[in-house]
Amino acid sequence: MRTRPLKVALLGCGVVGSEVARIMTTHADDLAARIGAPLELAGVAVRRPAKVREGIDPALVTTDATALVKRGDIDVVVEVIGGIEPARTLITTAFEHGASVVSANKALLAKDGAALHAAAQKHGADLYYEAAVAGAIPLIRPLRESLAGDKVNRVLGIVNGTTNFILDKMDSTGAGYQEALDEATALGYAEADPTADVEGFDAAAKAAILAGIAFHTRVRLDDVYREGMTEITAADFASAKAMGCTIKLLAICERAWDGGSVTARVHPAMLPLSHPLASVREAYNAVFVESDAAGQLMFYGPGAGGSPTASAVLGDLVAVCRNKLSEATGPGESAYTGLPVDGMGAVVTRYHISLDVADKPGVLAQVATVFSEHGVSIDTVRQQGRQDGGGEASLVVVTHRAPDAALSGTVEALRSLDTVRGVASIMRVEGE
Known part of the structure; x- marks a missing residue:
């Protein structure tokens, strides 16, 4: 020595x-x-x-x-x-x-x-x-070295322990967002100002790093689409449970189907209970990697703390x-692919949309027409009258996969219908 x-x-x-x-x-x-x-x-x-x-x-x-x-x-x-x-x-x-x-x-x-x-x-x-x-969690080195001979197609992960703790508490106890945040703060999981965590900024920075390494291209923070989780309600979790899902704040990095571009995004999503990430509890992190040769890999463990x-x-x-x-250096930046980073509109995903509508004949037909006009196929529809009456009903629509731009356009068109009193909730569905 x-x-x-x-x-x-x-x-x-x-x-x-x-x-x-x-x-x-x-x-x-x-x-x-x-x-x-x-x-x-x-x-x-x-x-x-x-x-x-x-x-x-x-x-x-x-x-x-x-x-x-x-x-x-x-x-x-x-x-x-x-x-x-x-x-x-x-x-x-x-x-x-x-x-x-x-x-x-x-x-x-x-x-x-x-x-x-x-x-x-x-x-x-x-x-x-x-x-x-x-x-x-060993993640950077496996992506950069262990999978250097493979082609990574998708990285899907829970990369912020604070947000996962809050959502887990909302799911398991029925607590509201503020109540769960207060508990996270009392336990030291959330900062006095939790904005970086709950608005997805922390996860977006991590997504940029992961996408760059996984796809051998440069991805900056500004390239990452970001949505926070402050608007999630107990009603959203009830809808998720009705679908056999839970809700997680996910960082998602993936190649386009033709391999010619990549996307990186952070947002809440409904995730089937059968997916390995759905069982990640408390303040733990987990990242699910999909590649050509290795198949599906999952990395799990504590994501923060001293x-x-x-x-x-x-x-x-x-x-x-x-x-x-040894007078050598390890792997440096690998950005040889130079792939463009697409915006959120190019992402192909599914939507869960909850609408407050007039409780009268013909409403469902109007709503279905809007989806059809935007090229979005409906998977399931659930409608029920409001217990408080008032001539309104709740209409929940789950779509098939479609470009996010088409789905966003559909939602905007729905807002303009006289029979739609409000869009109560919009959430993407992942992991299927």
Whole structure:
């Protein structure tokens, strides 16, 4: 074993960063044996240096992250501060000064992944980011390496634990959205401002990363269609159960049927109870991958939290350090296909539409005519009068697969009918 240690700079020492430092210390001998050289925590950049950080030598703590990554003797920079800046500048500076980078920064990678990969390649450095998607679940490396000889056609996943916890509680207890969110917040699953999670921004960043790796093409955050889940109601879950489904917030990345383009999207969807993702409970994540040769694969586990995310970071750290010792680099960006990213309108999917309509003869015929005029075939229809009377009825229509643009056009036309008092709910149906 080489006696000179590999020096690691840690940017950020919050929930994840402190766990990375702790594991580096408590598992030091094992990590050294696996890498072939010991690791040395050479510096920790933080915003609040006065805070007591158990197990970390205060002499290592600095507020000058730029000076830390410019030192020149740092072998690997671990970036767990998040956000776009200063993370982007710090990472590129680290490359310029000879360090490889391990990052958990999904937002930055989804926005500027191509530029960061180019900078790493220019300076002969590694950029690893297993922890950016689905926490402890090994997903990036299997897609990038284990399935490198296969053709991935679809990636369908639950990639946000907060939203899955909320939807699971709504499903299992009958709670409303706000009640389930309050419980998630009390348990620490949801942030004080849960917007990034419940509006799908977090999942959209992960979808961009997954699509780019799976399809060997560049997919940016702006390419990902996104819908949040704040409008889901107990009535939606009742409708889902009537169909033998549940509701999940899904990240879906797929090739077009002819292989000439790709799509990436995040939105709530009804999912048959028979689908493996339907049974994913609480704050767990799971990703379902479909490929030509391997067939169907599912990756499951905790998708967030200090220890799970630190596990993914340390896995990358071991790999990058091994590369350092062998004077090599691992896989970089693979974007050789250059496939265009289609908008949501090109996606072929199914709709579950709940309408409030006038309870009188001829309404169903009018509604069916609108679907026909837009080239959308109806699978099932369920109509029942309202218990409160008032001359209204509830009409639930489930369609066959059709382009999303045609389905959206159908809904807009339905809104213009005098006999349609309101569109109570619209939800896509996936997994069939």
